[in-house]
Amino acid sequence: xxxxxxxxxxxxxxxxxLNEAEPRNWPRYETVHGELLVSPAPRVWHQRVVTxxxxxxCRYIEREPVGExxxxxxxxxxGLPDVLTQPDVFVVPAQQSPNEQWSAxxxxxxxxxxxxxxxxxxxxxxxxxxxxxxxxxxxxxLDPEARSAEIWTPTDSIGRIERxxxxxxxxxxxxxxxLALADLFRPV
Numbered sequence: 207x208x209x210x211x212x213x214x215x216x217x218x219x220x221x222x223x224l225n226e227a228e229p230r231n232w233p234r235y236e237t238v239h240g241e242l243l244v245s246p247a248p249r250v251w252h253q254r255v256v257t258x259x260x261x262x263x264c265r266y267i268e269r270e271p272v273g274e275x276x277x278x279x280x281x282x283x284x285g286l287p288d289v290l291t292q293p294d295v296f297v298v299p300a301q302q303s304p305n306e307q308w309s310a311x312x313x314x315x316x317x318x319x320x321x322x323x324x325x326x327x328x329x330x331x332x333x334x335x336x337x338x339x340x341x342x343x344x345x346x347x348l349d350p351e352a353r354s355a356e357i358w359t360p361t362d363s364i365g366r367i368e369r370x371x372x373x374x375x376x377x378x379x380x381x382x383x384x385l386a387l388a389d390l391f392r393p394v
Contacts, residue, residue, distance in 0.1 A: 215240040218283050218290035225279070234279065238336050240288040243328045251350050252320045255390060256294050259318060259348075262385050263297065270379040273315050274303045281308040284340050291333060293317040297376070314342045315376050321349045334358055344374055353391045
């Protein structure tokens with residue numbers, strides 16, 4: 207991590223090289239408009255919540271084929287040279303689903319980050335604003351400790367706190383995706 211701290215401005219290529227040089231795949235490096243973001247290895251609760259969410263999203267997308275759900279690592283840049291981000295969970299529209307290269311992704315239908323003490327500032331501000339800039343219709347910032355989610359759309363200046371359930375109705379879907387937060391954050 208000491209090597210990363212020496213960068214004042216990072217390009218997507220620089221961050222890609224940092225990630226490729228890390229044999230453990232952690233820490234994870236990202237850049238948003240040149241700002242270097244460093245995430246430590248995820249905690250168990252984070253992986254548990256991410257796995258539960260992506261399983262439920264995949265079940266939903268089987269019924270409502272609006273896109274394809276993924277978990278990171280992934281290199282999402284929207285073709286911008288100073289951006290390379292890795293949302294914890296994300297959905298790509300069906301017509302833009304990448305075959306071999308993440309660089310083909312130019313739109314996200316949904317982006318989700320799991321908040322942790324070391325990443326919450328970047329997730330709440332830096333990355334959230336990037337998703338808004340790129341027109342991502344919905345961004346969820348999950349907080350398992352508070353058992354809640356912040357809900358953001360591209361035009362929101364203040365996010366909405368949800369304590370009951372996640373709801374997502376993408377264009378082209380006949381029914382919404384719904385998941386109770388109590389189920390998502392349930393103990394083992």
